Amino acid sequence: MHLKKMTIIGVGLIGGSFAKGIKKAQLCDQITGFGPNEKELQTAVELNVIDNYSLDLSTAVKGADLILLSVPLGAMQAVLADIKPFITDKTIITDVGSAKASVLNAVKNVFGKIPSHFVAGHPIAGKEKSGVEAACDALFDAHKVILTPSPETDKQALEQVQHLWQALGADVSEMTPEFHDEVFAATSHLPHLLAFGLVNLLNEHEELGNVFQYTAGGFRDFTRIASSDATMWRDISMSNSQAIVKWLKNYQQELDYLITLVEKQESDKIYDFFIQAKKARDTHIQ
Incomplete structure (x- = not known):
């Protein structure tokens, strides 16, 4: 199905790349x-990311065959309420939120x-940089999209939504919202929180001085x-808190075990711990 009009609400990295x-x-x-x-919308037009824009929501969504919601999870319910008066039963609405149960509740x-x-x-794709200037038409190529x-x-x-993502080169699959949130709490949300935590840990210890000048590739x-x-990850933490807390606690148990091994200088067990992780990563992550 060829679309006559599509509306992107939130023309940043993800919404802009989709467009x-x-x-x-x-x-x-x-x-x-x-x-x-x-200003950002004007930039999006100048970069040929979108054809036009409107600051009036009714004008922006009027006659749209499909609306993509690319807004922070915390804003999702308010945006849905705002567009409700201006859509029909035939308007396809889809989103790109990282926590699905909270979106469906909204x-x-x-x-x-x-x-x-x-x-x-x-969509399981992104960059550290946000904003429409970072938008890329190949961002989703060979990346997974979960519906x-x-x-x-x-x-x-x-x-229709599946077809659009596949046209962008994405590998599309389906999950239940509950399983999605559990999987991505462990594989995406947890690593992000750990990265934030590690940087804050070193930044707060003044006895190390400007420790970041000594960091190498691994760090x-x-x-x-x-x-x-930060706004996006605050909203994800709030929206998927139960699953995230579960996996933070599981990681805490793993750290406690590793601390014990290192304290006791359990050489063989430390080696086994490392080699098990290496084999798992080398086998499953390319």
């Missing part, structure tokens, strides 16, 4: 942007149910994601 990829693939006649910052709070044309999604449809989800709406690789958007 840029759709434009390159010529899958939509008109892509309109909406957001609170007119949808239910606004609409009283999950509308048949709402398709929850999460978490509800029993109410219209089959054609689901297929930079491990903490690269601590440069991620």
Whole structure:
């Protein structure tokens, strides 16, 4: 299905990259942007990320075949409530939020149910840099996109969203919202919180002086994601707190075990601990 009009609410890295990829693939006649910052929207037009923009929400979404919500999780419910008066039962709405249960709860709070044309999604791609200037039409190429449809989800709406992501080179799969949030609490949310924590730990210990001048590749690789958007990660932490706390506590137990091994200088067990992790990573992560 070729789209006549698409509206991107939140034309930053993810929303902008989606728009840029759709434009390159010529899958939509008109892509309109909406957001609170007119300067950023003007930049998006200048960079040919979107065709036009409006600061009036009703104008931005009027006649849209599809609306992509690329806003912080904490703003999702308010945005859904704002667009509700201006959409039809045929308007496909999808999102890119990193915690799906909270998004679906926001949808239910606004609409009283999950509308048949709402398709929850999460692209597993990004950069440390945010903003439309970082948008890239190949951002999702060879990356996974998870869709978490509800029993109410219209089959054609689901297929349309799936088709768009696949056109951008993404590997699309489906999960339940609950399993999605558990998996990404462990594999994405936990590593980000650990990176933030490590940088703060070293920054707060003045006895080390300017310790960051001595950091090498390993530290930079491990903490690269601590440069991620703070607002986004605050909202993720709030929206998926139960699963994140579970995996933080599991990691704490792993640290406690490692501390014991190092304190007791258990050479063989330390080696086994390291080699087990190395084998797992070498086998499963390319």
